[in-house]
Amino acid sequence: MTTGPGAAQDRPAEDPRTPRRAPAGAAVLREEVTDAIRAAVFAELGSVGFARMSIEGIARRAGVGKTAVYRRWKSKLELVLDLVTAVAAEGLPAPATGSLHGDVRALLEVAAHALCHPVASQVIPDLLVEAARHPEISEAIKASLLDGQRGIAAVIVREAVVRGELPEGADPDRALDLIVGPLYWRLAVVRTPLPPGYLDDLAASAVAALTRA
Missing domain, CATH: 1.10.10.60 (Homeodomain-like)
Structure with missing residues (x-):
């Protein structure tokens, strides 16, 4: 048997096309x-x-x-937060309808769909209660849900400013409160079905409030 520094050269070269097996004992x-x-x-x-x-x-x-x-997953909380994040990721990109009213209406459509999802209707209210006691839960919910919606609102406001529909310095956070806040109250807190035309009326009201401000 060959020994010493040159011994490695006597071994057959490994074919790079051969799939590597997981280490013994790896899950x-x-x-x-x-x-x-x-x-x-x-x-x-x-x-x-x-x-x-x-x-x-x-x-x-x-x-x-x-x-x-x-x-x-290490715990049921980690598991559920993972699912909440996945549901939040299902949202559409920032709408680009060409008008403030169209963008607000499209955002409401996406938000209503998300809030009617089983994860949202069953889990988010419970998690908000837990978040009051556990800061890590609060941060996870913020990262999973709020940050994505805030980014969409920022795009809507920026484009509306460019078109002259909103003034310079319009606040995206305030816009998000005006647009989604009533919808969240209706679907996640009061938990009553949306009547016909509700999203159209809410979009018109939100746009009126934003433009008057």
Whole structure:
């Protein structure tokens, strides 16, 4: 057997096209299991809510062991926040309809769709209660939900200023409050269905308030 510094040259060269195997003992996270766990979370949230939901219940509904859940998420909070982030990411890019009214109406459509989602209707109110006691939850909700909507509002306001529909210095945060605030109150707090034409009326009211200001 060859020994010494040149020994490595006697080994067969590794074919770069050969797939590398995972290290022995490494956990392979199968996508179908991850999808089953996520579906189970939705079902559990709809059935028992966030406060009563448990990793055991999620695993049982998904047909997997608790270990499969903990390999992916450290806690039920981390799991739910991951889903909230995914739901928030489903939102459309900033609308570009060519008018302030059109952009506001489009944003309301996206926001209404998100607030009617099972995650939003079942989880967000519970998480807001938890956020009052846990700063890390508050920061996660802010990063997942508020920052994305704030960015969209900033684009809407900037484009409206360029078109001359809003004055220089218009505040995107105030615009977001005026546009989405009433909708959030209706769908997430009061939890009553939207009557026909509600989004059209709300868009007109928000635009009137913004332009008068």
